[in-house]
Amino acid sequence: MAPWSLHDDALGSPRVTASWSRRAETKPARRDEVAASCVHGGASGGTARSLDDARAFPSGSAWNPCARSGYNHAPVLPPETLIMELSQAIRERGSVKSYDPDHVIDEATLRELMELTLRTPSSFNLQHWRFVMVRDAELKQALKAASWHQSHVGEASIDVIVCGKLAAHDDAERIWTEAGEDVAAKMTPMIGGFYAGNESLQRDEAIRSGSLAAMTLMLAAQSLGLNTCPMIGFDPKRVSEVLNIPADHVPVMMITLGKGTSAARPSGRLPMSEVVRFDTFDGAPLS
Numbered sequence: 001m002a003p004w005s006l007h008d009d010a011l012g013s014p015r016v017t018a019s020w021s022r023r024a025e026t027k028p029a030r031r032d033e034v035a036a037s038c039v040h041g042g043a044s045g046g047t048a049r050s051l052d053d054a055r056a057f058p059s060g061s062a063w064n065p066c067a068r069s070g071y072n073h074a075p076v077l078p079p080e081t082l083i084m085e086l087s088q089a090i091r092e093r094g095s096v097k098s099y100d101p102d103h104v105i106d107e108a109t110l111r112e113l114m115e116l117t118l119r120t121p122s123s124f125n126l127q128h129w130r131f132v133m134v135r136d137a138e139l140k141q142a143l144k145a146a147s148w149h150q151s152h153v154g155e156a157s158i159d160v161i162v163c164g165k166l167a168a169h170d171d172a173e174r175i176w177t178e179a180g181e182d183v184a185a186k187m188t189p190m191i192g193g194f195y196a197g198n199e200s201l202q203r204d205e206a207i208r209s210g211s212l213a214a215m216t217l218m219l220a221a222q223s224l225g226l227n228t229c230p231m232i233g234f235d236p237k238r239v240s241e242v243l244n245i246p247a248d249h250v251p252v253m254m255i256t257l258g259k260g261t262s263a264a265r266p267s268g269r270l271p272m273s274e275v276v277r278f279d280t281f282d283g284a285p286l287s
């Protein structure tokens with residue numbers, strides 16, 4: 001069987017507490033229950049509330065069905081804290097390049113942001129991503145210097161460095177044991193064989209997973225009333241030195257995160273008819 005066909009194993013993907021995760025409690029996901037109980041149904045309506053109000057609703061309180069179910073992706077903040085719906089977040093996100101340097105993002109908001117971000121899919125659920133959230137002023141200045149002095153790096157509340165683990169397949173056994181030891185026994189050697197010795201594939205996957213997570217993070221941030229700018233304009237070697245990123249992890253992207261003080265520059269897009277085709281690369285355009 002081809003390794004990728006096991007992505008759809010009948011037991012479903014496991015939910016895993018990685019070594020960096022905040023929660024110890026994990027259970028295999030039951031998709032029916034998750035779908036029924038974990039929709040952020042109250043997010044719409046445009047009635048933004050203070051994020052501070054949310055502290056009155058700890059994640060285990062009655063409003064939170066996900067917390068009751070014990071799954072590890074329960075919302076940290078009450079659903080109405082989300083400021084906008086996904087389609088609005090997608091339309092309104094832009095690369096913001098100036099920030100209020102005094103704005104502090106509280107930890108409840110950060111946890112919600114990262115709970116949402118960690119729902120990102122990854123190949124074999126290997127979750128290659130690791131996030132370094134730089135809020136220390138001196139470290140931010142060091143990152144700015146490593147980023148050709150781009151001013152938003154110094155101003156943002158947090159510079160998020162999304163890293164990708166190259167040998168994420170080493171985690172396969174730990175991850176897939178959540179789906180049962182028999183599944184892990186089948187999956188682990190298969191995943192190992194798929195990636196072992198193939199350095200370019202390992203790098204592709206680290207960057208692919210990290211990039212998907214970066215996009216989730218940016219949209220989640222937008223939905224929480226924060227602004228972002230994705231960045232690759234930095235010296236990865238220097239950033240790795242400054243932040244102690246080990247050699248077996250690649251810095252995938254930097255994301256400035258904070259309260260914007262000016263709107264993103266308007267950015268156009270190529271016409272849909274040029275970039276979307278039916279059936280074959282040279283097929284009929286969608287226009």
Ligand SMILES: Cc1cc2nc3c(=O)[nH]c(=O)nc-3n(C[C@H](O)[C@H](O)[C@H](O)COP(=O)(O)O)c2cc1C
Nearest residue numbers: 093094095097150229230231232233234264265267
């Ligand atoms: C991979 C990547 C790298 C980027 N690097 C930088 C960067 O180093 N500095 C910067 O100011 N913007 C950077 N950007 C932002 C882009 O310039 C911006 O996304 C693009 O112009 C489209 O604008 P929008 O994000 O406002 O829609 C980067 C974006 C991506 C996706």
